[in-house]
Amino acid sequence: DSAVEQPRWEKFFDQFEAKGTVVISDERSGSVADMVFNNERAKKRFSPASTFKIPHALFALDAGVIDDEFDTIKWDGAKRAYPAWNRDQNLRSSIRHSVVWVYQRFADAIGEDKEREYLEKIQYGNQDPTGENPFWVEGNLRISAH
Template identity: 30%
Template sequence: MKNYLACTGLISLFSMAHAAEICTAIADAGNGAIVLQRGDCRKQVTPASTFKIAISLMAYDAGFLKNEHAPELPYQPGYVAWLDSWKHPTNPQKWMQDSVVWYSQNLTRSLGRERFAAYTRKFDYGNANVAGDAEHDGLTMSWISSSLRISPLEQLSFLGKVVNRQLDVTQHAYAMTAALTKQDKPLAGWELHAKTGAASGYGWYVGWASSKGKTYTFARLMRRDESDPQNVSAGILARDGFMADFPALIGSVAR
């Protein structure tokens, strides 16, 4: 609590935060303590592609995913292809890097409705509602502008369980998910594992940062506004904003 009060008192230091920022939250992964909470961090919205972290754990645990490169699945006409980069054969590494929706859908179909829902409940992921709605099939679209919702604080809770390996999946599932989410370069001396997400005008950047035996989980949620470049994903905006803030943020909590 002492750390939390100290950090909330530092909010004025971060006046550079984007006007459309909804929440930035950071937790000590070792004990789950929230060390920074700025904004409305209990607001539940669609997780969008941040849910790929959960899908990765499910699919490696179930054996559908093998390693970073297998299986490679071919693109087929009729698959969701909102981006040209999705119209290519895709393996787990490309799936995570390019946020390929149709690959996610192949994985959840392989799991089936009951197993997919059971994993989501076991992970205690947000509201754990993968039923879908009138416009979205739950098995293939519940995490994109549909029934599944999660708050930034719930993201931290889930990510803490990932870091501490408390989700009752195989060690291989944890290791491969960490490998897929590892960012190319350290930031301010910290190794980052993270995922963007964007849907319904919301942008996410969530993950964990580790250095010298210390790990923090983090979540940035923002909402696109008219001042933002409209040709850039809200997830990329959330990522770039958080990374610009990261040295000051981590410097305030990692003492």
């Protein structure tokens, strides 16, 4: 591992009493990582949770589940804990408010096999869209910073 540990970055995590890691890579160097903070944590796999919204939105666009960021995603009428979730959404609002039901609807429309194909195509984590839904929070999908 050729990454140079950056202990001075710890203060940014300490300031917010947060646990985390940072990995910075320069594709031109061909190395896995050039600079890292908390390399041990960077090697561990975790649920991607909300960070999965970006690739998942791209999968939905590519699969034709939605046409663009302005396409209306109809609310199903189920009352949820967050008021911003209790209305029609579009891609922009669903990302802004982290509207899990929208992304679960994408997953249902895309299907497990196609989700796996997309995950494999972009080499996303362990590429496993199985388990409890939402699979990117409660299921088996895991990613690491490396």
